[in-house]
Amino acid sequence: MPFTDSHVSLVRRLIGNYLMCGLGSVVALGLGLVLVTPGAFGSRKAHPFLQDVEQTAQALVADEVDHRGEHRQFLIEKLAAAEPVVYCAVVSAEGTYRAHSCPARIGEACDAAVPTSRSGIHRLERIENGRHVVLPIDEYWVALNSGSARFGTLLVGTHVSRDTGIIKSLADHAPVVMLLPVGILLLGGQMLRRAAGLSSKIEEQLLRISSAAPEAASAINRLPEINSTATGWNRLVACVSKQSIETALAASLAKAVGGVREQKAERVLNNLSEGIALSDHEGRILFVNRSFCTLMGIPAGRAPESTIEHLLFGDAGPASDDLRRQLNQESLPVAFEVTRGAETANGVLRVARQPLLEEGSQGSTQVWQIRDVTQQKLAEQARTDFVNSAAHELRTPLTNIKAYAETLALNEIADLDSQKDFLNIINSEATRLARFVDELLNISSLECGSLALNLQETDTLRLLNEAIEKVQPQIQQKGLEFLTLIPPKLPELVIDKDKIAASLVNLLGNAVKYTPAGGKVSVQVSVIGGELAVSVEDTGIGMSPQDLSKICQKFFRSDDPRVRDIPGSGIGLSLVREVARSHGGRLEVHSELNKGSKFTLLIPVS
């Protein structure tokens, strides 16, 4: 544990307190000694007669030993003459007087106390009328010893001197004076104990905190507020506990919020259209969202047992070695597409796998994102098909034009009829090319709605007749039977005249094209339920149900050789359908292979 300033301060304070107490005790003890010592012995030194007492006592002892007390009375009387002696006597160990002066005084004194063997100064007291009365006499007792045996006591009565009185009264209080330092020491010790006890309690707690783990909550206790240190400590404790309560509250709040957030996150994941899954480093599935289950065709709600790769590729595994290699590199993101079956329409999934970087996790957790791109793929395919078909359809007449033109230019063709044939072919191919380009532009404009219809009031009957007139030459050329069933009066229509006319020509043209010589084409017009219905029916080659479902697709042409023999772009019917739709109408088709077809164009009248 490092030795800090606070420790120094604490130690200094402890030492300071202790020294103060100690010093106080020593001073008090010294004072007591100074007071007590003169009380006991100071009078001897203060009064010269004490020397006389001493000498007399020695002389008495010598007399007792040498002369068996012959000069005892003489010595006593000599001492009694000295100032301030009032009386003096020698008392035997048994309490009888051996010698004495001034018997009256002794008698008075003897009433007060019986001398004992102890040396010392005694204040004589007597009980008068039930009260202690202190006599104004100090009695000095000096033990008289011959060898080791005591043979008596020298009593010397003196007037009470003033000094001796004070000292005596002080001496009487000697136990108090002696007890004072002890008391101070005890008090100091107590103070020290309290001061040191507080510090040690604080230190103990600090030690406990420092030895505990940093994140472990160690209880800090309040201390009794005996001084400002304890108050400070308690404030600190209050502050820390407030802080820790706040931290705990924040933590529990965060946990609660986190729980909500987790729930939310899971709900969000489940509502994503994208399939999301987590797998561990061994490929086991840890989590799947709802879309994942839907995309994979597995029951929702729980993670399947098999691996994601197995779900995606089945038993066969990844299609290419390259993909297999990429999938084995777990640390790298992988993106690929999987076709669920033989064709695009069966479903195409775009799969992305990315390692989830988590601290402390062994191996890598992988995040899988799976998106159904079937519609996108189909649209892409349709677009590519459209471009390719359009390019093909453009190239066919262009190829013919180029071939004939070059042949004409580079060959000497003497035959004028042949030349004319060639030029006619070039002309018709160029016309076909121009019409195709128009149709292409029209249909793409109509499809994206950017082509505004040029609506105007139109004489329906006239429109029909004009359309029929355009195909009359071909009808006659093929020798077809042609019937029309048109009411004499038809409502005027507000339509795009050119587009409707082109559509009618298209339907009539198809009927003529695909009806072999000797067949029949009929046009029937009626107004039913607010709609003008123009039906074009033929007895031509008809269509199979499969082809029927595709005829309005752009560029669709049947593989039937009877169709292939006739030039066509496969765009006409899709254009008719778009024109009908843009007028709020529709195109209905009925057809039977080898029997004939019936196309009905329906346009609202209002």
Added chain:
Amino acid sequence: MNEVPSPGLRVLVVEDNRVMADVMRFNFSRAGFEVTVAANGRAAWGSLQDGPFHLLVTDYQMPEMDGGELCRRIRSESRFSDLRIILLTAKGLELNRDRMMRDLGVNLILHKPFSPRQLVAAAEELTGGARAAARPVAQCT
């Protein structure tokens, strides 16, 4: 096109577009080839059984049997190993030309629109060996 006609060189033109087939027939005939026209792969396959041809000029997209299938079928039989094939296609960049030539065993691919003169020149070049072999026969007759 001032070549001496070589009656021994036979070309089979396979084209579903009659207008196109006519102009090819015109040009090949002028170059001295003996021309047969078939409207699709199936018809062409029938014509091939009838007699030996030196050259096959075929469209790619055709009904019933397309040019690709026709070529594969021809290359699967060793008796046609000497037959030169020119493939005409209106498809553009979406085709892998080299791969197609390898897979179908085609000698040349021409994209539509093509130049008839170029086609005839290529046909003459491809059948050069055959022409050399055929010429003495022509001279003898």
